[in-house]
Amino acid sequence: MVVAIDGPAASGKGTLSQRIADAFGFAHLDTGVLYRAVGVSVLRAGGDPADNAAAARAAYELHPEHPILQEVALRTDEAAQAASKVAAVPEVRAALLDFQRRFASHPPGGAPGAVLDGRDIGTVVCPDAQAKLFVTASVEVRAERRLRELQRRGIPAISSDVLEDMKARDARDSQRAVAPLRPAVDAFVLDTSALDADQVFSMAVAHIGSKTGLKPAA
Ligand SMILES: Nc1ncnc2c1ncn2[C@@H]1O[C@H](COP(=O)(O)OP(=O)(O)OP(=O)(O)O)[C@@H](O)[C@H]1O
Numbered sequence: 001m002v003v004a005i006d007g008p009a010a011s012g013k014g015t016l017s018q019r020i021a022d023a024f025g026f027a028h029l030d031t032g033v034l035y036r037a038v039g040v041s042v043l044r045a046g047g048d049p050a051d052n053a054a055a056a057r058a059a060y061e062l063h064p065e066h067p068i069l070q071e072v073a074l075r076t077d078e079a080a081q082a083a084s085k086v087a088a089v090p091e092v093r094a095a096l097l098d099f100q101r102r103f104a105s106h107p108p109g110g111a112p113g114a115v116l117d118g119r120d121i122g123t124v125v126c127p128d129a130q131a132k133l134f135v136t137a138s139v140e141v142r143a144e145r146r147l148r149e150l151q152r153r154g155i156p157a158i159s160s161d162v163l164e165d166m167k168a169r170d171a172r173d174s175q176r177a178v179a180p181l182r183p184a185v186d187a188f189v190l191d192t193s194a195l196d197a198d199q200v201f202s203m204a205v206a207h208i209g210s211k212t213g214l215k216p217a218a
Pocket residue numbers: 007008009010011012013014015016032145146148149192195196197198200
């Protein structure tokens with residue numbers, strides 16, 4: 001059983017995916033972490049994330065036990081921007097495909113299902129997923145959520161910079177030639193601009209139930 005959850009940055013897909021995974025006893029893979037790890041690896045090697053050869057090399061070196069996948073350094077905005085540059089390189093996407101598909105077909109810990117969140121899960125990585133959601137919100141709402149999150153973590157941030165960075169990442173992610181950010185034709189599009197996390201969770205559970213007959217454990 002695979003649940004695919006896609007959407008732009010700070011739309012709430014990670015929050016939702018973890019809650020869905022917990023509720024159904026599924027394993028969760030935040031695929032953005034893989035692209036962040038590739039971007040950070042290139043930066044650490046002194047390379048340019050937009051350099052196809054350097055990005056592809058870093059992607060082929062990534063494996064599920066690689067320690068970089070656990071680093072908090074992946075959560076920075078620098079990592080996010082580098083991720084969205086390496087993510088436009090076709091060889092990078094090809095290198096990460098097996099990793100993601102293996103997680104979906106063999107969820108770790110013998111879990112009965114997997115939730116993958118990202119940008120192309122429903123369209124490319126798991127086009128046969130039993131349930132697909134596309135979680136979105138206006139760019140202003142998403143930037144505000146990210147700003148509050150940074151403030152909570154004690155990271156200084158300027159509202160207008162967060163908004164501009166988010167617009168730049170949205171543009172790169174949705175305009176790239178390979179696996180651009182867009183809803184799968186059979187995805188349930190969930191605009192969370194005016195919904196809190198509990199409302200989003202309830203709507204997602206209802207959709208997954210309608211597609212699979214599954215109900216979350218009480
Ligand atoms: N429905 C919601 N209403 C308000 N805030 C939310 C909602 N869902 C998530 N958030 C908050 O918004 C922020 C971004 O959420 P989250 O990290 O889940 O987004 P994301 O889409 O996974 O982002 P990214 O792609 O950058 O990893 C977090 O601080 C989270 O707590």
